[in-house]
Amino acid sequence: MPLLDQSLVDSVIKRALRSGADFVELFVERKHNQSISVEESKVQRVSSGHDLGAGLRIIHRGTVSYVYTEDLSEGGLLKTADLAAQVGRRGGGRFAFGEMLGAPHAPQRIEVPPETVGAEAKIELLLEADQAARAVSGAIKQVAVGYGQSAQEVLVATSEGVRYSDARTRVRLMIHAVAERNGEIQTAMEAPGMQRGFEFFDDTSAAEYARAAAERATALLDAAPSPAGPMAVIVGNEFGGVLFHEACGHGLEADFVGKGSTVFAGKIGQAVASPIVTAVDDGTLASRWGTLAVDDEGVPTRRNVLIQDGVLVSYMYDRLRAGQQNHPVTGNGRRQSYQHLPIPRMTNTFIAAGAHSVEDIIAATPHGLYAKKLGAGQVDVTSGDFVFAVTEGYLVESGRIGRPVRGATIVGNGPRALHKIDMVGNDLKLAPGTCGKEGQGVPVSVGQPTIRISELTVGGTGVGPGGAMRQ
Amino acid sequence: MNPIADRVLNRCQQLGAEDAELYVSRGTEFTVRIYKGEIESLISAESRGVGLRTFREHRVGFSYTSDTEPDALDGLVDEALLNGRYNHADEANVLPATEPAAFVSGLASPALSQTDPQRKIDFALEMEWRATTLDPRVRRVSDAVYSDGSGQVEIYNSRGLRAMYERTVAYGVLETIAERDSEMQSGFAFTHGRDMQELDLAGVVREAVENAAGLLGARPVPTARVPVVLHPHAAAMLLGVLASSFSAEAVIKGRSLLAGKIGEPVAAGIVTITDDALLPEGLASRPFDGEGVPSRRNDLIVNGVLQGYLHNTYTAVRTNGRSTGSAVRSYKNVPEVGVSNLVLKPGELSREALLARVDNGLHVSQLTGLNTVNPVSGEFSLGLTGHWIENGRLTKPVKELTVAGNVIALLQNVAAVANDLRFMFAGGFCGSPTVLIQELQVGGL
Numbered sequence: 001m002p003l004l005d006q007s008l009v010d011s012v013i014k015r016a017l018r019s020g021a022d023f024v025e026l027f028v029e030r031k032h033n034q035s036i037s038v039e040e041s042k043v044q045r046v047s048s049g050h051d052l053g054a055g056l057r058i059i060h061r062g063t064v065s066y067v068y069t070e071d072l073s074e075g076g077l078l079k080t081a082d083l084a085a086q087v088g089r090r091g092g093g094r095f096a097f098g099e100m101l102g103a104p105h106a107p108q109r110i111e112v113p114p115e116t117v118g119a120e121a122k123i124e125l126l127l128e129a130d131q132a133a134r135a136v137s138g139a140i141k142q143v144a145v146g147y148g149q150s151a152q153e154v155l156v157a158t159s160e161g162v163r164y165s166d167a168r169t170r171v172r173l174m175i176h177a178v179a180e181r182n183g184e185i186q187t188a189m190e191a192p193g194m195q196r197g198f199e200f201f202d203d204t205s206a207a208e209y210a211r212a213a214a215e216r217a218t219a220l221l222d223a224a225p226s227p228a229g230p231m232a233v234i235v236g237n238e239f240g241g242v243l244f245h246e247a248c249g250h251g252l253e254a255d256f257v258g259k260g261s262t263v264f265a266g267k268i269g270q271a272v273a274s275p276i277v278t279a280v281d282d283g284t285l286a287s288r289w290g291t292l293a294v295d296d297e298g299v300p301t302r303r304n305v306l307i308q309d310g311v312l313v314s315y316m317y318d319r320l321r322a323g324q325q326n327h328p329v330t331g332n333g334r335r336q337s338y339q340h341l342p343i344p345r346m347t348n349t350f351i352a353a354g355a356h357s358v359e360d361i362i363a364a365t366p367h368g369l370y371a372k373k374l375g376a377g378q379v380d381v382t383s384g385d386f387v388f389a390v391t392e393g394y395l396v397e398s399g400r401i402g403r404p405v406r407g408a409t410i411v412g413n414g415p416r417a418l419h420k421i422d423m424v425g426n427d428l429k430l431a432p433g434t435c436g437k438e439g440q441g442v443p444v445s446v447g448q449p450t451i452r453i454s455e456l457t458v459g460g461t462g463v464g465p466g467g468a469m470r471q
Numbered sequence: 472m473n474p475i476a477d478r479v480l481n482r483c484q485q486l487g488a489e490d491a492e493l494y495v496s497r498g499t500e501f502t503v504r505i506y507k508g509e510i511e512s513l514i515s516a517e518s519r520g521v522g523l524r525t526f527r528e529h530r531v532g533f534s535y536t537s538d539t540e541p542d543a544l545d546g547l548v549d550e551a552l553l554n555g556r557y558n559h560a561d562e563a564n565v566l567p568a569t570e571p572a573a574f575v576s577g578l579a580s581p582a583l584s585q586t587d588p589q590r591k592i593d594f595a596l597e598m599e600w601r602a603t604t605l606d607p608r609v610r611r612v613s614d615a616v617y618s619d620g621s622g623q624v625e626i627y628n629s630r631g632l633r634a635m636y637e638r639t640v641a642y643g644v645l646e647t648i649a650e651r652d653s654e655m656q657s658g659f660a661f662t663h664g665r666d667m668q669e670l671d672l673a674g675v676v677r678e679a680v681e682n683a684a685g686l687l688g689a690r691p692v693p694t695a696r697v698p699v700v701l702h703p704h705a706a707a708m709l710l711g712v713l714a715s716s717f718s719a720e721a722v723i724k725g726r727s728l729l730a731g732k733i734g735e736p737v738a739a740g741i742v743t744i745t746d747d748a749l750l751p752e753g754l755a756s757r758p759f760d761g762e763g764v765p766s767r768r769n770d771l772i773v774n775g776v777l778q779g780y781l782h783n784t785y786t787a788v789r790t791n792g793r794s795t796g797s798a799v800r801s802y803k804n805v806p807e808v809g810v811s812n813l814v815l816k817p818g819e820l821s822r823e824a825l826l827a828r829v830d831n832g833l834h835v836s837q838l839t840g841l842n843t844v845n846p847v848s849g850e851f852s853l854g855l856t857g858h859w860i861e862n863g864r865l866t867k868p869v870k871e872l873t874v875a876g877n878v879i880a881l882l883q884n885v886a887a888v889a890n891d892l893r894f895m896f897a898g899g900f901c902g903s904p905t906v907l908i909q910e911l912q913v914g915g916l
Contacts, residue, residue, distance in 0.1 A: 036557075039724060046554040049535035049803055050543065053518075064512040070519055070537045087515045087588070119557045142725045178725060178847060185848045226852070228873065228914030229694050259506065261613035261648055263655065341512055376842040378854070382613065382648055382657035383686075385870060387854025389843030409840060409852035411873050411914075457691065459852040459873020459914035 003028045003155045003165070004054070004072065012077045013159050016058055019085030023059040023097055024159040027296065028072070029338040031152040032115060038126040039144045041134075046119050053338040056084045059097070064320065068339045098322025098329040100162060102300040105284060105293040107167040110197040114149040114171050117198045122147045125173075125206045132207035133177050136214035139221060142178035145210065147171075148193075156298030164298035170289065170443065171200050172432065175210045179217035186220035186406065188213045188391065193432040195287045216373075216392055219404055226393060226408030226460025232368030233410055233456045234361055234396065238429040239374055241350050241446035244279060245435070246379040247386040247414030252306055252314075253332070253344040253437075254321035256381050263384045263415045267312050273418035275310040276354055283331050283347035289432030290347035290444040292331070297342050301331035306349075307418075318344045336440035343438060350447030354424025358450045361423045363399040369458050370394045370401060371410060384414040387459075409459040417453050425450035475521060475539055476627035482548045483525055484629065490526035490566050492628035494761070495519075496802040501588065502618040505595040515588070522802035525551045529560040535803045563789035569632045572758040572765035575749060578638035580666035583619055591617050591667055594643065601676045602647050608684045613657065614646040619667065626763045634763045639665050640754055645675050649683035658683025659837075661895070663754060682836065686856055689868035691915040698832035698886070699874060699908045700825065700860060703893035705835045706906040710744070710815055711897025712844045712851070713878055717746065717771050718797075718808040719786035721846075728849045728879055729777055737777045738882035743816040744772040746781060746899075748796060753812030755900035761800035766811070769795045772882075783808045810899035817904040818888040825889040825907050827863035833913055834858045834865050835874065841897075849878035852914070873914040884909040 009026060016024040031051040037044045054077065055068040067084040069076055126145045133143040152168045172193030179186050190209040194200050235243055251262035264272060273279075283292050283301025292301045297319050305313050317325070318333030321344055334345035362370065370393060377388035388410050395402040430447035476493045483491035502514040522535040525548070532555025536547050599615035619641035626634045642663040649656045660678035662671045701709070713728075721727035729737060738744075748766035750756055759765050762784050770778045782790070783798035783806050799809030826834070839854035852875035858865035889905035 042559040043557055044559070045531075045533065045805065046557045047533040047535075047805065048550050048554060049522075050538055050546075052536075052538040052543075063510045066512065066514045066516070068514075068516045068518065070539070083515065087513055119554070123557060144724070180725075187845060187847050228875065228912060230916060256613075259613050260611065261646075261655075261657070339516070339518060341514065376840065378839040378842065380657055380839070382655050383870070385839075385854065385856075387840035387843070387873070389840065389852070407845075407850040407852055407875060409843060409854065409873050409875070411854045411871050413871065457871055457873065457914060457916070459854075459875050460912075 003030055003153055008074055008077065009157045012056070012081050013157060015078055015081040016056060016085050017159055019058070021058045021060050021085065025057045025297070026054060026157045027338055028054045028155040029152065031150060033150045035146060035148045036119060036122050036126060037144065037146040038130050041127070041130050043123055051337065055338040056080055057341065058084045064341065066341050096323035098317060098319040100299060101329055102302065104164050104300045107293045108169065108195045108287055108291060110169045111199040112197040113151070113169065114198045115151060125201060129173070129175055129206040129210035133175065133210035133214040136211055137179070137218045139179040139181050139218050140177055140214050141180040143214070144176040146174040148174070154296065156294065156296070158298065162298050164294045166293040168195060168292070169197060170195050171198065173206055173209060175213045177213040177217040179221055181221045184221055186217050188216035188220065191432070193289060195289060195291055220406050223404035223406035226405035226458060228458055228460045230455050230457050232365055232452060232454055233458065234365060234368060234370045234450060234452045235374065236372040237425065237427045237448055237450045239431040239446060240371070241431070241448035242374055242377055242433065243386070243388055244351050244448060245346060245349050245446040246377050247384065248418060249346050249349050250379060250381050250437070251384060251414060252316055254315045254317040254325060255344050257315050258321050258325055261382050264312060270312055271310050272312045272415065273307050273310040274421045276424050277307055277310050277418060277421050278305065278352040279307040279350070280305050280352060281316055281332070281346055281349045285348050288348045288430060288445045292347060295331045295333045296335045297333035299329045299331045299333060301347060304330045316344050316346060318342050334442050336442055340440045343440070345437065345442050346435060346444050348430060348445035348447070350428065350430060351424065351449065351451065353426050353428040353449045356423050356425050358425055358427060361425055361450055361452050362396055362401060364423065365396045365452065366398060368396045369408065370396050371408070379414065386414055387411045405460065407460050410456045411459060412456040417456060420454045421451050422454045423452040473625060473627065475544060478541065479523060479544055479548055480627060480629055482545060486548060486552055488525040488527050488552060490629045492524045492566060492626065494522045494800065494802050495625040497623045498620055500620045501591065502616065503592050503595050505599045505615040508596065508600065510592060520802040521547065522804070523547050523551045524805060525555050526564060526566065527552065527555055529562050529564045530555045530558045531564045532558070533805045563785050565784060565788060566628055566630050567762050567764045567784040567794060569630045570765055572634060575636070575756060575758040577751065578636060578756060579621060580639045582666040582668055583621060583639045583641060586667050591619070594667060594670070594672065598643055598645050598672060598676060602645055602680055605676060605680045606684050608649045608651060608687060609647045609680045610650070611648040612645065613648055614644060616644040618642055628763065632763045634759055636758050638757065641665065641667050641670060643670050643672070643675050645679040647679045647683045649687050651687045654687060656683050656686035656689065658686070686868050686870065689856060689870035691871040692859065692869050693916045695913050696910050697913060698829050699911045700829060700832060700834045701906045701908065702834065702836045703891060703903050703905055704895055705838045706815065706903035707893065707895045707901040708838055708841050708897045710813055710901045710903050711899065712841055712846065714810045714813055714898050715846050717781050717810065719780040719782045719790060720808040722780055723786060723789065726847050732777045733779055735777055736775045737879065738772055738775040739885040740775040741818060741888055742772055742775050742882060742885050744814065745770050745816065746797070746810045746813045748811035750812040753900050755811040757811070760796045761798035761806035764794045764796040764798065766796045769797070781808050781810065812900045812902065815888065815903040817890045817892040820887055820889045822889045822891045822905045825887050825905055826860060828887060828907060829860045830862055832860045833869070834860050851876060851878060871915070875912045875914060881908060
């Protein structure tokens with residue numbers, strides 16, 4: 001079933017253009033979500049929902065107006081078009097908009113649409129994971145597992161005649177294990193997901209991820225408080241890429257660049273990282289969490305090299321910023337839903353693989369922290385300062401992995417840390433995540449091989465480098 | 472009665488639901504973003520959605536939709552009932568007893584919809600212009616936003632509940648850039664109220680400019696254990712992290728730091744924390760919660776001693792307690808347990824007098840990485856910006872530091888609270904004065 005009748009699309013755009021707008025875009029979205037959670041080894045919640053709505057963007061000489069509605073009837077949409085035209089007559093600036101480039105890719109291929117699979121099979125998967133986690137150790141006191149799926153269809157239609165659509169189906173598993181011993185509590189989580197149908201679980205074992213989470217939570221009970229102070233930090237692969245995403249990726253988004261509020265503004269062609277660093281944003285990768293056939297402005301996605309051998313090559317653009325900054329579009333215009341304006345966002349962003357094995361990197365480190373898994377983090381795009389939690393960390397002494405540490409965070413400055421990357425591993429992997437910006441969450445991948453940063457500040461409750469570190 | 476609720480509740484009954492509850496949400500949004508004296512973007516919209524809970528043999532079903540066409544509403548009922556079939560039966564799954572909630576005045580400002588949109592745009596323009604003319608080190612603004620909205624909630628259930636309220640909120644957000652040589656620092660500030668007239672234009676400009684300019688030249692300092700003073704906003708954000716531990720749901724599921732500690736001292740004697748959904752100045756105030764249970768004031772910690780937890784109907788029935796009117800939700804979610812206006816009670820000291828107690832320590836103006844705090848173990852290690860304190864005065868700016876500890880240990884080490892209560896949205900609407908912590912581990916050079 002098409003999202004919206006073709007002739008209605010045309011008449012809404014025509015109606016909004018009557019105000020003398022330079023550009024009109026209609027974004028229509030239909031989304032179905034299902035989530036299932038198991039806690040205390042019981043099915044706690046099966047819930048589902050539907051979102052259906054449209055957003056109308058009008059540009060009058062550089063000023064963007066946006067109106068959204070859940071009323072997709074002809075009367076409702078035409079009323080919305082009138083409202084958009086009315087709020088839109090305030091512009092005074094120059095209008096330029098990035099040209100469409102390339103042809104849309106095919107939507108991701110889904111073999112078993114998850115909405116065709118009954119809840120029973122999903123519950124079975126979750127109960128299996130729950131049991132696997134609980135079997136790991138007597139210390140596992142709580143396990144929460146969840147399953148989520150979403151199927152989003154979008155249509156982008158513009159006054160230039162663009163009519164593109166995309167369908168995005170995602171499935172994800174969430175496992176949260178809590179270990180407890182003598183009043184001490186530690187937690188760990190795993191959350192694998194792909195843009196695939198239920199066939200994802202043909203080659204992904206929920207039980208294996210559950211065991212991994214439970215083992216990590218249990219191991220953390222023996223971890224000592226992390227020491228604090230400056231030291232070499234080896235950042236693990238996969239979700240470790242969140243460090244690049246937060247500390248550098250956001251600074252390469254063209255809205256921040258256009259306002260000069262990022263340290264990377266005006267640095268194209270300059271060395272912004274160590275020469276062993278190449279970083280890429282690629283919205284075309286098969287089945288990845290941030291992959292799109294077309295972005296939420298209808299622009300076909302591309303592989304965009306951001307940093308090549310340490311030199312800044314490109315920023316990430318939506319159509320508005322591409323036009324303002326006179327740059328080709330890159331397919332990075334994204335929005336959380338029809339209730340949001342598109343802004344420059346990352347898709348699948350990662351540091352490319354290098355030459356070293358993880359073993360080499362650890363063996364070459366006389367003293368430092370191996371941050372094997374990172375958790376949440378935050379960055380100030382203007383100063384580039386960041387902070388990240390280390391959810392699985394070990395001390396490294398004399399080229400060997402030592403005892404586990406807990407409660408560590410790493411803080412630093414993104415641009416300076418990029419220059420301090422002195423080893424890049426060969427074990428590139430990507431992980432799914434939800435990226436938040438201006439109150440909008442969008443699905444992305446982060447990724448990297450194992451990397452070493454010669455020095456970062458480590459925060460923790462343990463004694464500083466002068467004390468416990470040498471024991 | 473609302474025709475949507477009528478249709479949905481009737482169908483629930485026809486299809487065998489013993490009980491049902493429909494949550495109807497409607498809202499408006501107006502947001503204007505300014506850049507260099509021009510409107511960068513303007514959003515004006517109305518939205519709506521409904522969420523349905525069904526109860527059959529103590530199994531709860533839930534579904535939501537933003538599509539309120541008749542077919543979609545019928546589908547909503549069918550989906551909720553189907554979902555409910557898979558959930559485990561639990562006798563605590565019941566609707567609350569219907570209790571009328573008193574009207575709470577002042578939640579919605581009629582001025583909001585009467586204010587000419589041009590005046591709202593002018594507010595944002597004025598914010599940006601003033602921010603670039605106050606201090607020679609601050610000549611640029613990266614974000615200047617005025618936003619407001621109204622939200623209307625209606626709840627209908629099969630026990631005869633018909634309840635409705637409306638509230639409004641307006642806020643201004645400003646982010647400035649201070650520059651010196653090649654260094655850039657950003658400064659963030661916000662102001663909020665129930666309509667534009669309640670916003671503090673001069674205050675938000677002054678703070679955003681001071682926050683950015685004050686950080687120029689910030690450096691890390693050596694690792695140390697020192698007294699730490701938390702700015703009200705930093706303290707309010709930590710309070711937001713603690714919020715989930717007051718939830719009886721978290722207690723039942725073994726995810727609360729405060730489990731099993733009712734009647735015990737969990738904080739220093741000067742710490743009193745309340746959650747008050749009827750607080751006149753609270754932007755999270757409301758006459759009833761997400762299940763229609765009347766709001767009330769809940770004392771959580773009094774003079775350091777834990778008094779109790781927050782409950783929705785489910786956790787109350789399960790623990791033989793009483794709902795504290797703490798069900799929080801949107802139409803897309805079932806009611807969970809959460810805070811409304813969570814307040815750390817201010818003391819008598821002025822902020823200056825509190826600072827005067829510190830000879831050598833750290834003042835934290837902003838904490839980063841609060842999403843990294845482990846809510847179960849309570850361990851935290853956060854990034855921060857702020858100033859060093861020497862003899863009671865803020866001196867050199869500092870950054871790239873971490874402050875680490877445990878939330879419970881932190882509560883027990885509160886040495887003083889000032890009288891300068893301020894609020895911010897941090898999960899709930901959290902309020903705190905300036906707080907002095909006896910000692911914390913600060914990680915730096």
